[in-house]
Amino acid sequence: MDVTQQERMNMTKQIYDMDQERIEEVAKLVRPRITVAGLGGAGCNVVTWIKSRGMVGGRLLALNTDANHLAICKADRRMLIGENITHGLGCGGYPERGEAALKETFGDVRKELEGASIVFLVAGLGGGTGTGAACALAEELAGKGPLVVGVVTIPFEIERVRMETARNAIKRLQKACNTLVVIDNNKLVKVSGDLPFQQALGVANELVGTFIKDITETISTASLINLDYMDLRTIMEKQGIAAIGAGWGHDSNRVEMAVKNALDGQLLDINDATKAFGVLIHVSGGEDMTLEEVYNAGHLVTRTISPSAKIVWGAKVNPEMEGSAHVFVCLTGVESAFLNQPNQNKKKFKLF
Ligand SMILES: Nc1nc2c(ncn2[C@@H]2O[C@H](COP(=O)(O)OP(=O)(O)OP(=O)(O)O)[C@@H](O)[C@H]2O)c(=O)[nH]1
Ligand SMILES: [Mg+2]
Structure with missing residues (x-):
């Protein structure tokens, strides 16, 4: 039996539809x-x-x-x-x-x-x-x-x-x-x-x-730059401590300013940032934020860490943040100075 062009087109469409559904199904899973x-x-x-x-x-x-x-x-x-x-x-x-x-x-x-x-x-x-x-x-x-x-x-x-x-x-x-x-x-x-x-x-x-x-x-x-689950696993799977820094930036060099502030404002004293195993950089900014700005700012971070450290990125647009940017820099696999400090109050205040 001859297959008409119309039938062939219908079959192609069915296969296409099945593929689309399958993608949705797998994505859900x-x-x-x-x-x-x-x-x-x-x-x-x-x-x-x-x-x-x-x-x-x-x-x-x-x-x-x-x-x-x-x-x-x-x-x-x-x-x-x-x-x-x-x-x-x-x-x-x-x-x-x-x-x-x-x-x-x-x-x-x-x-x-x-x-x-x-x-x-x-x-x-x-x-x-x-x-x-x-x-x-x-x-x-x-x-x-x-x-x-x-x-x-x-x-x-x-x-x-x-x-x-x-x-x-x-x-x-x-x-x-x-x-x-x-x-x-x-x-x-x-x-x-x-x-x-x-x-x-x-x-x-x-x-x-x-x-x-x-x-x-x-x-x-x-998102502007998607962070996927495997990215996160790569830098966080290995046991250890992570430190984060958060920074804001405004106006024309907002992302760069926010990255600098995040690096300066680490919220945990760590022994050596250059020994970090992985780095997560997350940038949020207004609709006016460009991909180029985000990538350029990333180079600032890479300069401060070991060349072998793994870097993962995520960036999202928040319409309420027009003209400003917020950055998190998370360094994984670091050592905390807090753990090595002797506790001066140990004897005086022992609870248990
Ligand atoms: N970030 C944050 N830290 C808090 C807050 N409240 C307390 N802390 C800190 O968390 C520590 C633990 O406090 P809680 O979380 O209230 O204690 P808990 O786990 O409920 O323990 P119990 O009340 O003893 O059962 C405190 O010593 C503070 O340093 C809060 O609202 N936010
Ligand atoms: Mg409580």
């Missing part, structure tokens, strides 16, 4: 599933910040032992953990209680994290819930599939008694997480101009929240 789990008061505050701004492409969980605090948090799912141990009253600064609370509720938490390809664990170190639960959850997830990225803060100097708790947690977390992003609240306060305590917490929440939101959205949505 491989789309990274990103979950952000905020643990304890600080972690839940960061999640609340992200939820109130809105985030595309990720799921937000808030986990706490403190029912009153959880009641005022915003998230896609809130979970009261360890009710039998803490009776909804928090952990009072004892990380071992936070750890036990997570373990008590781990079955439910695991269900929430099923199928996740990236899990961000967010906590302010130094208290009980966030510190204990983050360590326990990171250890439960280690090696089970998802890329586990811890994002934690080091206590303010006025909270000296909490330093040793934080230091011990970092040692555990850096072994269990693929990468542990550490932000020193003290450096953050200096960078943002010595603010009062409450305001400094707000700045910390915004910074941590923006970092996670930017990475998640650049991976999950079409």
Whole structure:
């Protein structure tokens, strides 16, 4: 039977349509599933910040032992953990209680994290819930599939008694997480101009929240320069500590200015930036930002790191940022000076 030209065209169209559907199907299957789990008061505050701004492409969980605090948090799912141990009253600064609370509720938490390809664990170190639960959850997830990225803060100097708790947690977390992003609240306060305590917490929440939101959205949505899941895995898979710096820039050389500020404003004292294993550069700017500007600015970063370091990029346009740019530079595989400092208050204030 002769096939007419029309029939041939119809067949070609059918095959084309099937290909298109298949692409959509595969895209759905491989789309990274990103979950952000905020643990304890600080972690839940960061999640609340992200939820109130809105985030595309990720799921937000808030986990706490403190029912009153959880009641005022915003998230896609809130979970009261360890009710039998803490009776909804928090952990009072004892990380071992936070750890036990997570373990008590781990079955439910695991269900929430099923199928996740990236899990961000967010906590302010130094208290009980966030510190204990983050360590326990990171250890439960280690090696089970998802890329586990811890994002934690080091206590303010006025909270000296909490330093040793934080230091011990970092040692555990850096072994269990693929990468542990550490932000020193003290450096953050200096960078943002010595603010009062409450305001400094707000700045910390915004910074941590923006970092996670930017990475998640650049991976999950079409961006000026897409950051893909494998890019992130490449620089974050290997265990270790990561430091971030954030910077703003304005007017004609805004991206360059923002990169310089981000490099100068690292939020963790690290021993040697040139030893970084990988670098993530994320740029956001207004609709007037050009690709050329973004790439040129990248050369500034590459000059300061080892030529063998792996570099990954992401850039997104935010129409509200006309005339300005915001940059995150994240150095992975670095050593933190904080871990090597002796704790002067160890004897005087030992808690446990
Ligand atoms: N970024 C940020 N850090 C905070 C905030 N609140 C507290 N912190 C820091 O995080 C540390 C831990 O505090 P919380 O998160 O309140 O403690 P928790 O994990 O709830 O622990 P417990 O209350 O003891 O169960 C504090 O020592 C502060 O350094 C916040 O809103 N944002
Ligand atoms: Mg608390």
